[in-house]
Amino acid sequence: MRITRATEYAVRCILFLAVNGKGEVVGRKEIAKYMEIPGQFLGKIAQQLAKAGLIEIVQGAKGGYRLLVSPEKISLLNAVEAISGEIFLNDCIMRPASCRRSATCSVHCLWERARTQLRNTLGEVNFAKLMEGESCFGPLEGSSRQGR
Amino acid sequence: MRITRATEYAVRCILFLAVNGKGEVVGRKEIAKYMEIPGQFLGKIAQQLAKAGLIEIVQGAKGGYRLLVSPEKISLLNAVEAISGEIFLNDCIMRPASCRRSATCSVHCLWERARTQLRNTLGEVNFAKLMEGESCFGPLEGSSRQGR
DNA sequence: ATAAATAAGATTTTTTTTATCCTATATTGG
């Protein structure tokens, strides 16, 4: 029940690009160095982010990555799912046919609820917020009170 | 971002024991057959459930497993964490020292929030509810409105 | 005693994750 390292790296990468300004090209090595990401691995991750339309890859000397979408329009969920694919918590949520009980299983329903809630929480915060660091404090707007 | 098969099996096992009644000994093979769990694998899982104090293992002929705790006192979270250990969503939540940014990182805070929320959701439902199947419908008592 | 059942440790197999290697390609600047 963990996000993968690749996902964590992707979040850091987007965050760094966001801080440097949307549209600004930042070298892969620079990102890797500052965000402590294995350089080549970042390359692979960038490919997926590009495929998801979040960044553009600029080749050649002075190449690097450029954020295509405004930070406030990228949610943490977008970043996570761009790398790991849609979040399901259990196989039966992804493919109900994988378990013959799924239609009537009350546990199944719980997973579904937990999943929706998790996705909502991650979907509520965007990278503009994350840059500011404000998301640490107070309740998220639009969400009913929950923890902290 | 998935629960493991072992965890899913553990949940099924407890559910089956709960349906058969607390204190009742049910053979491992019977559980495995009805709940479609690889028999020997269930043995391993049972060891962990026993270590967590949820079940008792009864050896010998007519042996099997016996639920030690009332279904209403076992939350889904208890079952999950008995097998997978405490839920953290990211390494930095488990060991803040693993990332030097953790003290000031706003993403870190988000993971913390998501984690708390997830654990709360799983902690709110118990196996008595799951047996009834009621947990599928309506909001969970005690929780502010969320999804569905 | 014997048969029936699980325990427990070791081991194997499979899958996923993480990372790197290598050749190709694009871009900049002289």
Next chain:
DNA sequence: CCAATATAGGATAAAAAAAATCTTATTTAT
């Protein structure tokens, strides 16, 4: 145009985690 610089992209390797099974030992009912 050429050389230097950087990333792309496919293949592969290494490591870790998950899933399952094998083997021998132990326990208990009859």
